[in-house]
Amino acid sequence: MSEFVDSIMEHVKAKNPAQPEFHQAVLEVVESLEPVIQRNPHYRKAKILERILEPERVIMFRVPWMDDKGEIHVNRGFRIEMNSAIGPYKGGLRFHPTVNLGILKFLAFEQVFKNALTTLPMGGGKGGADFDPKGKSDNEVMRFCQGFMNELFRHIGPKTDVPAGDIGVGGREIGFLFGQYRKLTNEFTGTLTGKGLNWGGSLIRPEATGYGAVYFAEEMLSTRGETMEGKTCLVSGSGNVAQYTVEKVNQLGGKAITLSDSSGYIFDDEGIDEKKLAFVMELKNVRRGRIKEYAEKYKNVTYTPRDPKANDNPLWDHKADCAFPSATQNEINGQDAQNLVKKGVYVVSEGANMPTTIEGINIFLDNKILFGPGKAANAGGVAVSGLEMSQNSLGLGWSREEVDERLHGIMRSIHKTCVQAAEEYGVPGNYVSGANIGGFIKVADAMMDQGLI
DSSP: OOHHHHHHHHHHHHHSTTOHHHHHHHHHHHHHHHHHHHHOHHHHHTTHHHHHTSOSEEEEEEEEEEOTTSOEEEEEEEEEEEEOSSSSEEEEEEEOTTOOHHHHHHHHHHHHHHHHHTTSSOEEEEEEESOOOTTOOHHHHHHHHHHHHHHHGGGOBTTTEEEEOBTTBOHHHHHHHHHHHHHHHTOOOOOSSSOOGGGTOOTTTTTHHHHHHHHHHHHHHHTTTOOSTTOEEEEOOOSHHHHHHHHHHHHTTOEEOEEEETTEEEEETTOOOHHHHHHHHIIIIISOOOTHHHHHHSTTEEEEEOOTTOSSOGGGOSOOSEEEOOSOTTOBOHHHHHHHHHTTOOEEEOOSSSOBOHHHHHHHHHTTOEEEOHHHHTTHHHHHHHHHHHHHHHTOOOOHHHHHHHHHHHHHHHHHHHHHHHHHTTOTTOHHHHHHHHHHHHHHHHHHHHOOO
């Protein structure tokens, strides 16, 4: 690492101990930004990077709730309001046992650049709780969401901070959260996104992250004169992002052959077609079952249980053209990246947030893989959240076709920004640098315009 990167990372680690995910996210960005800071000394003088690295506000609170047996539980809730230079804070809420301050700071930091790339006026934030909705009854989830909103409501609003869903927070949770927000504030406003269609939601919002990741992959392929037609794809996860990634791959003429959850993954060489995908959606969204049941229902499907002691994930060790990591952070390590390259994968479009380690990213870049980092490739979700905010402000609802067309246009624009920024700073074809630089410059210029605040 250079002296510039070393000094920034030393500062970050000293101020944010025991937050490895945040350190990783910062390192990946800072390495890209060194030439930008050198070419624009006014950013350095104004300490723009140092200010972006520090959240504008961190909110942490307890969430007491009662289960169906009358037992009281206490969880910890968070909201990281990272940067609002170009608009109100925008970013999801994650309910998962692994949630902690460092993970949410990494997600909020990534969100700042991702939102800037969308062309929409949105700042970056993230939040959530170490609550696990898995295995809880609807009433237990409702009581937790109400307890969570009892504190969060005072910090959010349509012009201040607009949360959305993330891992563990789907339509059910957003409904309970919005209901409590409405009761507490006595207002019906577009303060949360991912709402139900009949009370302020947007068409295409559930599909947006998965669709966007595939649109971005197709844009990358277009630089080599190719399309998704006939491409074999590896997809991890089996939640919202993975499901709609498979759907869009199918629509564009490709074939998805894997899906996973925390227990293991399935390999279906014949492809996860429309009928099989409908089964996955019912399994995961309604029955909340395990992906193993897919292998029990369909013939010629292999199920491989997860081995926590393994050094790699066998899901990434199948012959394919494209990979869509759509589960969680750091699911592709260096060994996984090498396996993907060896098995012929030359397009990787990140549906999850930071699913590839820095070692894995470097392997992709060294091998000239078309690699779309999450802050660019999975920006479709927050883009349509922004479009939901626009519809709420206008008091209108756009058609499915109009929202999808706007989403497709935004993903094209993000791709163009990445390509142009990478070329301008001497790293053509490097989407990691392009995304980091493109997002940073927009936020940095806004901060310069608004003064020292």
